[in-house]
Amino acid sequence: MKKIAFIGAGSMAEAIISGIVKANIFNKENVIVTNKNNKERMERLEKKYQIQSIADKERVIEGTDIIILATKPYDLEAAVESIRPYIQPEQVIISVIAGISTDYISKLVGKNAPVIRAMPNTSASIGFSATAIAAGNHATESHVKEAEALFATIGTTAIVKEDEMHIVTGISGSGPAYIYFLVEAMEKAAVESGLDPSTAKALITQTVLGAGEMLKSSGESAEVLRKKITSPAGTTQAGIEALQRNDFQHAVMECVKSAHDRSIELGKSK
Structure with a gap:
């Protein structure tokens, strides 16, 4: 062997x-x-x-x-x-x-x-x-x-x-940390709203797993899956609008770009 x-x-x-x-x-x-x-x-x-x-x-x-x-x-x-x-x-x-x-x-x-x-x-x-x-x-x-x-x-x-x-490094290489950071924020919001920490962790963890499996097995894009659960004037819509007001998508894109650029810098230093 x-x-x-x-x-x-x-x-x-x-x-x-x-x-x-x-x-x-x-x-x-x-x-x-x-x-x-x-x-x-x-x-x-x-x-x-x-x-x-x-x-x-x-x-x-x-x-x-x-x-x-x-x-x-x-x-x-x-x-x-x-x-x-x-x-x-x-x-x-x-x-x-x-x-x-x-x-x-x-x-x-x-x-x-x-x-x-x-x-x-x-x-x-x-x-x-x-x-x-x-x-x-x-x-x-x-x-x-x-x-x-x-x-x-x-x-x-x-x-x-x-x-x-370099871009691979910015998405899948560093990507788990971005997901964990998102989960940290969701857990903090849940606990501040009175939910037990262990319950919050269990629900959010399963939510992340389920979303990942849907992306993998459904054959549909992230955009389509998002729209399917975003009813007009509903709770999900309210949450999405809050993310949009805080430029969430731009922040994530900048996050990936920064990791990409840092990967290039590391290479140039050699």
């Missing part, structure tokens, strides 16, 4: 590890995590998921089939430098780092190893990630299919052009 190594042990790495461990697509002893120097974090992941945490970078890379780069953007150079002597051309490198191009990673690696860029989200931990995948230097169709099969075990996938990854 294949071996996969995570360079970086942050929240995204953990989300993917959690997802692939639950999907049982790797033997746990073939899932390895390492980071710069946070031994406590590595040991916590090892204990929680029964995987391996190894500080010695040569041992991490030796015999590994898939290398997942999951560091912060500003830690990437040092991380690649620490493993570069041990990377072999047949090893597939998958980056889940926002804003960083495959060309730049290839330059850091300095070898002809195939590089693929992916943008999952933290819903990977429960098998509901939406992951975009883009091929980089020396990545063949076979390598892309391998990456697609990996991320398909933790949610849905889409193959995109690399220059589309």
Whole structure:
């Protein structure tokens, strides 16, 4: 069975590890995590998921089939430098780092190893990630299919052009946080109106799940679904008008644009 190594042990790495461990697509002893120097974090992941945490970078890379780069953007150079002597051309490198191009990673690696860029989200931990995948230097169709099969075990996938990854970052990459922020506001309004917090959370959570399932299974657009439940002069109409008065749609569009622009900035800084 294949071996996969995570360079970086942050929240995204953990989300993917959690997802692939639950999907049982790797033997746990073939899932390895390492980071710069946070031994406590590595040991916590090892204990929680029964995987391996190894500080010695040569041992991490030796015999590994898939290398997942999951560091912060500003830690990437040092991380690649620490493993570069041990990377072999047949090893597939998958980056889940926002804003960083495959060309730049290839330059850091300095070898002809195939590089693929992916943008999952933290819903990977429960098998509901939406992951975009883009091929980089020396990545063949076979390598892309391998990456697609990996991320398909933790949610849905889409193959995109690399220059589309910035907007992907702004929607599906960061998107869960926007939904959580909306839910925070709805919960606060419910509690301020006298509803029990646990009841508010349960109702809002199911509402979000139901809306997502309707978008997925009904075949209808968000606009059509919205209009179907917005009766003239009704309660939903009153709520929508309040959102319109506060320029809700523009705020969301600016939110996505800001994340998109920040992704571009991160790439330009390299």
